[in-house]
Amino acid sequence: AGSGKFFVGGNWKCNGTKDSISKLVSDLNNAQLESDVDVVVAPPFLYIDQVKNSLTDRIEVSAQNCWTGKGGAFTGEISVEQVKDLGCKWVILGHSERRHVIGENDEFIGKKAAYALSQGVGVIACIGELLQEREAGKTFDVCFQQLKAFADAIPSWDNVVIAYEPVWAIGTGKVASPEQAQEVHVAVRDWLTKNVSAEVASKTRIIYGGSVNGSNSSDLAKKEDIDGFLVGGASLKGPEFATIVNSVT
Numbered sequence: 728a729g730s731g732k733f734f735v736g737g738n739w740k741c742n743g744t745k746d747s748i749s750k751l752v753s754d755l756n757n758a759q760l761e762s763d764v765d766v767v768v769a770p771p772f773l774y775i776d777q778v779k780n781s782l783t784d785r786i787e788v789s790a791q792n793c794w795t796g797k798g799g800a801f802t803g804e805i806s807v808e809q810v811k812d813l814g815c816k817w818v819i820l821g822h823s824e825r826r827h828v829i830g831e832n833d834e835f836i837g838k839k840a841a842y843a844l845s846q847g848v849g850v851i852a853c854i855g856e857l858l859q860e861r862e863a864g865k866t867f868d869v870c871f872q873q874l875k876a877f878a879d880a881i882p883s884w885d886n887v888v889i890a891y892e893p894v895w896a897i898g899t900g901k902v903a904s905p906e907q908a909q910e911v912h913v914a915v916r917d918w919l920t921k922n923v924s925a926e927v928a929s930k931t932r933i934i935y936g937g938s939v940n941g942s943n944s945s946d947l948a949k950k951e952d953i954d955g956f957l958v959g960g961a962s963l964k965g966p967e968f969a970t971i972v973n974s975v976t
């Protein structure tokens with residue numbers, strides 16, 4: 728971990744019921760969490776209100792997506808205004824499932840990021856390469872292109888956390904090694920230095936996501952440029968998520 732405050736997000740994806748979420752919230756409320764860590768959970772939209780009404784204020788709430796602008800005639804979408812109205816401080820954008828399963832592109836994601844920031848909602852900006860891109864030696868190119876799309880769209884990085892999530896590591900149980908993750912995090916920071924500013928490069932937290940669990944998080948957290956985690960599967964288990972939050976050394 729570097730000098731920025733450690734940041735751990737739990738992405739619950741499209742999982743849960745009123746009952747299972749009530750149990751998860753109660754486990755999180757009972758967990759001992761290191762004080763010097765920003766902790767955020769991202770429930771499915773339908774359960775955000777339930778979570779906000781029952782979860783300790785110690786943990787902030789994020790949306791998993793949002794619309795590109797002000798709400799209106801956009802059937803099935805959720806606006807940033809609505810996300811804010813329910814008390815969310817963050818939104819996850821550019822997640823690989825939205826890029827590769829739903830088909831969102833860089834420009835669309837950039838618009839969402841710009842609008843969310845304009846409304847005071849922080850952005851967890853996800854980037855990451857596919858397995859075939861890594862094997863073709865294109866990891867940095869892909870990550871830099873996705874970063875550039877965010878950089879071109881947003882006026883400031885003040886309220887942005889970058890999540891490096893290699894797609895081959897998401898939900899596969901194949902975690903990146905601490906060295907593999909660190910290598911990309913350093914490259915991302917260098918890119919920010921060269922293309923944004925040295926200040927943004929040193930201040931912006933770069934978190935890792937992809938099969939993080941209670942057993943591998945402390946080794947990853949030791950790396951200088953890993954400033955936290957975005958956790959999928961293991962965030963559905965309160966005690967394990969707490970272990971990951973507390974893995975900062």
Ligand code: PEP
Nearest residue numbers: 897898936937938959960
């Ligand atoms: C994610 O979806 O952001 C993620 C990292 O998932 P998992 O931890 O399940 O690999």
